Amino acid sequence: MSTTARTAAHVSSRGQEMPASPIRKLMPLADEAKKRGVKVYHLNIGQPDLETPEPMRRRLTTLKDKVYAYSPSNGTPEYLDFLHAYYGKLGITLKPGEVLATTGGSEALLFAFMACADPGDEILTVEPLYTNYRSFAAMAGLSLLPIVTFGEDGFHLPARAEWEKALTPKTRLVLLCNPNNPTGTVYSKEEIVRAAEFCRDHGLFFVSDEVYREFLYDGRESVSALSLAGFEDEVVVVDSLSKRFSACGIRLGALVTRNADVAGACNRMAQGRLSPPGLAQYIAPGALELGPEYYGGVIREYQKRRDTLYDGLSKIPGVFLRKPEGAFYFIARLPVQDSDDFAAWLLSDFAFEGKTVMVAPASGFYVTPGLGLDEIRIAYVLKEDDLRDAVRVLAAALPAYRKAKGITS
Template sequence: MLTISQRAEMMPMSPIRKLAPLAEQAKDRGIKVYHLNIGQPDLPTPKEGLEALKHITRTTLEYSPSEGFFSYRKKLTHYYNKYNISLSPEDIIITTGGSEAVLFAFMTCLNPGDEIIMPEPGYANYKSFAIAAGAKIKTIATTIEEGFALPKVEEFEKLINQQTKAIMICNPNNPTGYLYTRREMNQIRDLVSKYNLYLFSDEVYREFIYTGSPYISAFHLDGIEQNVILIDSVSKRYSECGIRIGALITKNEKVREAVMKFCQARLSPPLLGQIVAEASMDAGPEYNMACYEDYVERRKCLIDGLNRIPGVYSPIPMGAFYTVAKLPVDDAEKFCAWCLTDFEYEGETIMLAPAAGFYVTPQAGHDEVRIAYVLKNADLNRALLILRKALECYNPKK
């Protein structure tokens, strides 16, 4: 009998998408589903990007260079310079979304059995990419009661051993919306320097910081420039999830040369996506400000609404457009599935992401969900009402 690989057996289903078949079945029954499970913004893509797509003059849609178009990478250096990150085009490799950047970083820097330390909850696909690379995730627990702040450095050092090769962070954080402080980033820098580790830093949400605090990139940390591999994407800042354009950025020449082997093996990043992404950079600052202001309002709407529901608690996220909320249920995954299979309020229901899938520790996050505030306020208010009604009706013993 044919079998599949152990790697495939170990690969978890995405907590963001695993309930998607239930949502489709609900829609087939005529129920409207409010999607709070996935970070798919409903804000418009910059018109500059859409116009570039409409007016492509090429007669052949060719392969692009494996590292991405030079013109786009050069343009990106000016974008990063606005955040006091000094780069050359050679430091930037264009990837098929931020996901490929994470996968190529792991495949390049880690051997099978190597370990990555990561705060949990964390973006679920990091675990999947680690499995693909044969690496292991070791987690530092953060808690909703403490707003998901990092623990003391001693907790990190308890996990460091000969197999430890990297620390992975997402700042601002997905799924919690937490923003690491200067003290916390310096703490990570000191660990990276002391133990000669890689620092994988996912910074795709830098446009969305709500505290007034300065954005602190891993590239702002002195003394570890050769250790840093930055992950980026246009998916969120330009509402361009579908064009699949990301970037792997590092000043470590040896790492770049190795990453390019993987890039050449997959031939090239998306041609049309790069055209759209490069053109989108011509959108004026008013585009980014409008998006930012929209998310500020959505954040207030969602968090205020959640904390008014009996038994529900969410800390105030300081960045990105997600929050993790604790619900008065024993098993959030069963509740999320029930909302799609057995519940509707006036012909409508909600889809949430069970937060347990963002934890590595078994049973952690069992009563939590991740919610993306990527819908307009009217839809968020309606979704909050449906959540309240669902919790009032829910009886897991039925």
């Protein structure tokens, strides 16, 4: 056989195209800054600093199992009971088989994409968007077809005509994150119903990522797509315990749908990967001990943080943002031309009183090239005093950066 003619094994196209995380890609620069003794405020990643509730942590000390065995593919009876109870309190009654335990919201997204669409199909959504949708779409062989939303509209949903215009014969599902990461927008019931009707009229699935469901400010209410009557065939909800219980690392979530075909397909995918994480499922029911005061306390804390950041950033000349409505992120426009460069500069070339700030450049939250270049995404998962200090750092950084780069516009 000839060894000269052979081509070496090469990584797949989807492997090559798989995007790097815009949230984490600047991490080496942050590590360098820390080595130089600079304190870095992390506004780049949605890792809450709040404690995982004690009743969940306490469960670990009660585990008597000597064999850490596979759980059922769809979840342990205890975790499924917990999910039924949790949804019941939201007024959403689920039948057995309508909820599937997943390895975080991440796996629920991947299962939903794969069950709703085939390689080559399209996902209709809005941008800016949760950056990891790009990864799961690439893994599933799907294209993201986003309609642009604008800060001036508080990133609320485009009119129905825009959706009709964007639709193609390859569109299989509409994907929305509500409350929204990265914009902090909470869609109204009317917006959700409009999206659901659009889906029903065109035979599309409505994949609703509701992992920030409780994170609502100024007394707002959020509408779960599961609560809408008449859309049982269309709605697939992605859920996670990560943010609700500040338990990102345990990797536990859920996929909820009343469409029996989708539930069946996702259940068979779940059988393929055997089971969701067992220790996580074991501790989850500890959250049943948490009453409304738990959620109230968390919301109050995040609302205060939002206010601190919003008030502080709004006062910096050239910075634009609408008041975020939910979740714990927002997109802010800055007086810069290349926020990737600005974010890197903050870590490499700047310090104010020995401190700097790490932010996520917004370009990674857009699919359309060239968008988001003057925007950053901020996660407010730090204590109020730190946020106040981070605002001071940013307020000092912006004019210094503009001067260094000769920006006068």
